[in-house]
Amino acid sequence: MKKYINASFPHLLHGGDYNPDQWQDRPDILAEDMRLMQLANCNAMSVGIFAWAALEPEEGKYDFSFMDKAMDDIYKAGGRVVLATPSGARPAWLSMKYPEVLRTNADGSRNTHGMRHNHCFTSPVYREKVANINRRIAERYKDHPALLVWHISNEYGGRCYCENCKNAFREWLKNKYKTLDALNHAWWTAFWAHTYTDWSQIDPPMDHGEKYTNGLDLDWRRFVSYQTTDFMKNEIAAVREFTPNIPVTTNMMGFYHGLDYRVLAKELDVIANDIYPTWRGTDADIHTAMLTAYTHDLCRTMKHQPFMLMECTPSHVNWHDYNKLKRPGAHELSALQTIAHGGDTVQYFQFRKSRGAGEQFHGAVVDHEGSENTRVFKEVSALGARMKQLDAIVGTKTETRVAILHDWSNKWALDSAQGFQNKNKKLDSVQHRFYEPFWKRGINVDVICPEDDFTKYDLVIAPMLYSVSNAQGEKLAAYVAEGGTLVCTYATAMVDDTTLAHLGGWPGAGLRKVFGIWNEEIDTLYPEDHNTVATDMGNFKAVDYCELIHAEGAAVLGTYQSDFYAGRPAVTVNSYGKGKAYYLAFRDTGDFTDAMMAKLMGELHIVSDFDGELPHGVSAHSRTDGKSVFVFLQNFNNASVCVKTAEKWQTVEKNTPVTGDISLAPFETVILKKAK
Numbered sequence: 001m002k003k004y005i006n007a008s009f010p011h012l013l014h015g016g017d018y019n020p021d022q023w024q025d026r027p028d029i030l031a032e033d034m035r036l037m038q039l040a041n042c043n044a045m046s047v048g049i050f051a052w053a054a055l056e057p058e059e060g061k062y063d064f065s066f067m068d069k070a071m072d073d074i075y076k077a078g079g080r081v082v083l084a085t086p087s088g089a090r091p092a093w094l095s096m097k098y099p100e101v102l103r104t105n106a107d108g109s110r111n112t113h114g115m116r117h118n119h120c121f122t123s124p125v126y127r128e129k130v131a132n133i134n135r136r137i138a139e140r141y142k143d144h145p146a147l148l149v150w151h152i153s154n155e156y157g158g159r160c161y162c163e164n165c166k167n168a169f170r171e172w173l174k175n176k177y178k179t180l181d182a183l184n185h186a187w188w189t190a191f192w193a194h195t196y197t198d199w200s201q202i203d204p205p206m207d208h209g210e211k212y213t214n215g216l217d218l219d220w221r222r223f224v225s226y227q228t229t230d231f232m233k234n235e236i237a238a239v240r241e242f243t244p245n246i247p248v249t250t251n252m253m254g255f256y257h258g259l260d261y262r263v264l265a266k267e268l269d270v271i272a273n274d275i276y277p278t279w280r281g282t283d284a285d286i287h288t289a290m291l292t293a294y295t296h297d298l299c300r301t302m303k304h305q306p307f308m309l310m311e312c313t314p315s316h317v318n319w320h321d322y323n324k325l326k327r328p329g330a331h332e333l334s335a336l337q338t339i340a341h342g343g344d345t346v347q348y349f350q351f352r353k354s355r356g357a358g359e360q361f362h363g364a365v366v367d368h369e370g371s372e373n374t375r376v377f378k379e380v381s382a383l384g385a386r387m388k389q390l391d392a393i394v395g396t397k398t399e400t401r402v403a404i405l406h407d408w409s410n411k412w413a414l415d416s417a418q419g420f421q422n423k424n425k426k427l428d429s430v431q432h433r434f435y436e437p438f439w440k441r442g443i444n445v446d447v448i449c450p451e452d453d454f455t456k457y458d459l460v461i462a463p464m465l466y467s468v469s470n471a472q473g474e475k476l477a478a479y480v481a482e483g484g485t486l487v488c489t490y491a492t493a494m495v496d497d498t499t500l501a502h503l504g505g506w507p508g509a510g511l512r513k514v515f516g517i518w519n520e521e522i523d524t525l526y527p528e529d530h531n532t533v534a535t536d537m538g539n540f541k542a543v544d545y546c547e548l549i550h551a552e553g554a555a556v557l558g559t560y561q562s563d564f565y566a567g568r569p570a571v572t573v574n575s576y577g578k579g580k581a582y583y584l585a586f587r588d589t590g591d592f593t594d595a596m597m598a599k600l601m602g603e604l605h606i607v608s609d610f611d612g613e614l615p616h617g618v619s620a621h622s623r624t625d626g627k628s629v630f631v632f633l634q635n636f637n638n639a640s641v642c643v644k645t646a647e648k649w650q651t652v653e654k655n656t657p658v659t660g661d662i663s664l665a666p667f668e669t670v671i672l673k674k675a676k
């Protein structure tokens, strides 16, 4: 039932990026770090992330002294190590001797040495050098009792346009399409005489080259995910050779646009994420909390198991436009929110502030001042003490009956489409708009992809699912036919998975009969325009997109009130097999989505595990071990609130009985349990 990150250490992990390699001339500070780590109630340190230059100062000459010491010291202090491979940045000698490892930009220029994440993912030399250093590290520490998890590289991202990468792209395409005819058809290259007659003519999309072949754009983005994953697999294979049983992860960046994280996820044992929300200590935090929860839900759903929060800041970052401090209490609140949504770790960038260079003023557990007497340190330590009392929650799962579909390929296809609102199609904001009604009512939501099993959900919401293959269309149809409730919106199934328009009327991919509608046209409104949609729940404002649909069997639940399509359907529901398919043909400003989702929650009896009514800005998300349900009641208001419950709860930490009125101080979290 429970799924631990590493069963040898069944506790919540608390700690952070730790860089003893930067302090090798300060044994006093390294010793102090261990004392502070214990005082901060930290038990997991991420070591070696950018330490290649220290580990291999000259080609083939290794120096593991700082790492040996860190592994031993951390273990002696009761901690464990999340051990990194150093590929995110490399020593200068490597770039100088093998310039092919440096990244090439879309304009053909090659980067000079410096920065980080500045390498080619295809370069055979870089792959060999990375595998070599990874093997050396793995071989050295394979039996070290501190080794808990592999932290593979750091925030993979970006792309390279060198000849090696272009050739690899062409090979990937050959493998996918087999013939140029098939590729030319899928990309519709007869348009503007773009027909390819030889594979070598194909280049990635570039600003000064091809940029309007949508199918090329989509395949290039898919290739970048594939190639990055292939690079990562090379890294993983090197460490698995020595440590087949140590779990591997890499730190992701939530909904980062550049990579389909689900492709990477297949190769990992556990998902890890880095997140730096803009907590302000104002009412704006409630929206931020909702967005942050949505990202956590993605991370949990990618493997349907607890994930790691690999990086967050205990106080502030140095790269936002305004680097405001987290207000007192806000850090504990945001950290516990991670656990509420299925995270089993709270780790920081960074444990000790670096003295110089680009991130010297980034928040950290230990300040330049150096002691345990800072506000931030005390808050981190108090959080760690609290986390120690939450062993019961480690490894537990999150049960959901609702899923929102987010597919990277769909987002890329939509973004590259020329039309609609060109600058921003607003897929992200419409997903958030559907997520919010569930979040604020304390209902768990999974963030799934087309490959997930839909049948375990009572409600699947797929906003702006623009790109749908025939196979995906069949799967959605089968889900509804078997009793599921599906909600789709404007811009559904307009193109297939190569971006070719579906012929025969939208929604395509066989979904026209499922929704019982035909979407004839899509009207993109100017920002100052609006329409009104009348429903039996009231009248709602329509903005941005209004589709002109025909009901072909579906019942009409709402109609447009103005413009030349006044009286035409704007919301429909169709019974298909044992289920129902809802089509929302317009974009609202949030109130309609909320009312509609509330209505569906009522019809499908989807309720929170917490019985009480939640005030604005209070969330209640749950996890379960099968016997008990654990609810995190969280107040994101910078003001006290009172929540009422009729049920009999106990606090997880002290087993104190709780019922009736629960008062929550600003930013307070109360963690409750009851028998399931």
Ligand code: GAL
Pocket (backbone or CB within 6 Å): 154, 155, 274, 276, 311, 317, 318, 349, 359, 362
């Ligand atoms: C992350 C990165 C860390 C650090 C941090 C600063 O993106 O992985 O190394 O730079 O940002 O917030």
